[in-house]
Amino acid sequence: MAQSEGRRWRWRWRGKLEEVVEGEQAVSPRFRPPSCQRFQPLSFGLPESMGKCSLCFAFVVALLAALAGWLGSAPIPEARLFATLIPLANGYLPPPLFGAYARSPVPEVPDDLQPASRPAGEMFIQLPGGTAMPASGLGLCCRPTAYDDESVTRSVLWFLLKGGRHLDTAQMYLNHKAVGRGIALAMARGVPREEIFVTTKIPPRFYAGQAPAAAVAESLEELGLEYVDLLLLHHPYATAGFLGPCANGTAAECRVNAWTILSSFRARGVIKELGVSNFGVKAIEELQSLRLAPVAVNQIQYNPWALDWQQEVVDYCVNNGVGITAWAPFQGTMMQNAQAFTVETLTKIAAAKGKTVPQIMLRWALQKKVCVIPGTGNPSHMSENLAVYEFSLSDEEMALIDTLRTDPKVKNFVAMGFEKTE
Numbered sequence: 001m002a003q004s005e006g007r008r009w010r011w012r013w014r015g016k017l018e019e020v021v022e023g024e025q026a027v028s029p030r031f032r033p034p035s036c037q038r039f040q041p042l043s044f045g046l047p048e049s050m051g052k053c054s055l056c057f058a059f060v061v062a063l064l065a066a067l068a069g070w071l072g073s074a075p076i077p078e079a080r081l082f083a084t085l086i087p088l089a090n091g092y093l094p095p096p097l098f099g100a101y102a103r104s105p106v107p108e109v110p111d112d113l114q115p116a117s118r119p120a121g122e123m124f125i126q127l128p129g130g131t132a133m134p135a136s137g138l139g140l141c142c143r144p145t146a147y148d149d150e151s152v153t154r155s156v157l158w159f160l161l162k163g164g165r166h167l168d169t170a171q172m173y174l175n176h177k178a179v180g181r182g183i184a185l186a187m188a189r190g191v192p193r194e195e196i197f198v199t200t201k202i203p204p205r206f207y208a209g210q211a212p213a214a215a216v217a218e219s220l221e222e223l224g225l226e227y228v229d230l231l232l233l234h235h236p237y238a239t240a241g242f243l244g245p246c247a248n249g250t251a252a253e254c255r256v257n258a259w260t261i262l263s264s265f266r267a268r269g270v271i272k273e274l275g276v277s278n279f280g281v282k283a284i285e286e287l288q289s290l291r292l293a294p295v296a297v298n299q300i301q302y303n304p305w306a307l308d309w310q311q312e313v314v315d316y317c318v319n320n321g322v323g324i325t326a327w328a329p330f331q332g333t334m335m336q337n338a339q340a341f342t343v344e345t346l347t348k349i350a351a352a353k354g355k356t357v358p359q360i361m362l363r364w365a366l367q368k369k370v371c372v373i374p375g376t377g378n379p380s381h382m383s384e385n386l387a388v389y390e391f392s393l394s395d396e397e398m399a400l401i402d403t404l405r406t407d408p409k410v411k412n413f414v415a416m417g418f419e420k421t422e
């Protein structure tokens with residue numbers, strides 16, 4: 001019985017293969033499934049039908065253990081995980097395992113391309129430290145072109161030469177060095193450092209003890225910069241094992257520790273502005289009450305389908321002098337941006353204005369005084385995303401887009417599930 005089970009299984013497997021390979025003999029040994037019968041001695045006394053694949057099971061366990069060990073050996077394991085899974089899910093060999101892509105999907109920047117002027121009518125968000133944050137940035141995570149060094153450097157250079165001036169990176173994205181190279185190349189072509197607004201973030205695993213100080217030093221060194229314009233606490237606390245637990249204290253104690261240390265760096269001018277990301281109102285007020293550096297920015301998911309609690313946080317920040325940067329303005333690389341671009345309300349407004357849906361989505365956020373950092377490695381998309389200042393949406397069009405989040409026809413366009421934070 002067990003043998004015939006094994007045979008049936010093999011036969012089915014080969015049956016599948018025979019669709020592409022003719023005849024059993026033609027099946028390459030590389031693609032043969034392991035024969036359970038060969039592993040009979042490793043059945044560990046289990047009933048024959050269960051023990052037959054014990055080696056397969058042991059192999060999977062060993063593989064997972066090796067993977068966990070490999071991830072765990074990284075300074076930021078969750079960052080290595082994302083940098084592996086995101087390219088893999090999109091058909092690219094993950095750079096942490098295989099190194100640079102054989103060919104970057106981001107086109108090479110021509111040697112003679114000179115900096116274009118900045119977008120006319122560009123908007124800025126005024127921050128408490130006196131900095132004017134350019135409202136159109138480039139997001140640098142969560143897509144295959146954000147984890148391959150050459151692609152990142154080219155993306156940054158393209159964006160800066162096209163007149164963009166705001167870059168959004170993080171320790172979690174593992175691309176500081178490549179971002180820094182892109183900045184240096186742009187500066188060599190005449191883009192002034194003072195015009196470039198660089199945001200980076202530190203993850204919760206670096207909020208305790210002296211880790212925030214080390215994180216700042218490492219970020220500056222990797223970026224090749226003497227200061228960053230904005231440094232954010234990436235998340236209020238570890239989420240579901242991601243973003244790393246904060247050792248030595250409660251999440252609130254860790255945030256206070258990090259804020260205290262980072263405020264001293266801000267006082268020295270190494271960080272121009274300090275902010276947070278994915279924070280709720282309570283955690284923002286807790287930091288404001290320290291009377292150290294003011295919370296300059298909260299970077300949070302924001303698009304027409306943002307969740308209620310995110311809308312409330314945005315309203316609170318806009319009304320209390322905390323700048324808002326919208327991550328996933330198109331619902332995120334991994335989410336439904338392609339479908340969002342087909343929503344009729346948006347396509348109609350776009351057609352009436354002779355603009356694209358992404359431009360309408362960005363303009364909607366900008367008119368709510370929200371900075372946008374769409375992620376792209378595509379130079380044409382960068383141009384499109386920067387060309388959002390020569391038109392505006394009427395009050396009526398803004399109100400129509402506001403209705404999308406409760407419109408039952410597009411209710412499946414739920415925002416990226418992110419649990420409510422304090």
Ligand SMILES: NC(=O)c1ccc[n+]([C@@H]2O[C@H](COP(=O)([O-])OP(=O)(O)OC[C@H]3O[C@@H](n4cnc5c(N)ncnc54)[C@H](OP(=O)(O)O)[C@@H]3O)[C@@H](O)[C@H]2O)c1
Nearest residue numbers: 139140141327328329330331332333358374375376377381
């Ligand atoms: N603080 C946080 O916790 C957090 C979390 C997530 C993200 N972020 C930041 O926010 C940034 C933006 O979020 P995101 O990149 O996840 O999502 P997103 O900006 O909503 O969407 C990015 C996707 O939109 C596409 N796209 C960009 N411009 C386009 C255009 N003009 N036309 C058509 N498609 C376009 C990109 O594809 P192409 O490459 O093909 O253009 C990419 O797949 C990130 O890059 C990152 O810097 C922060």
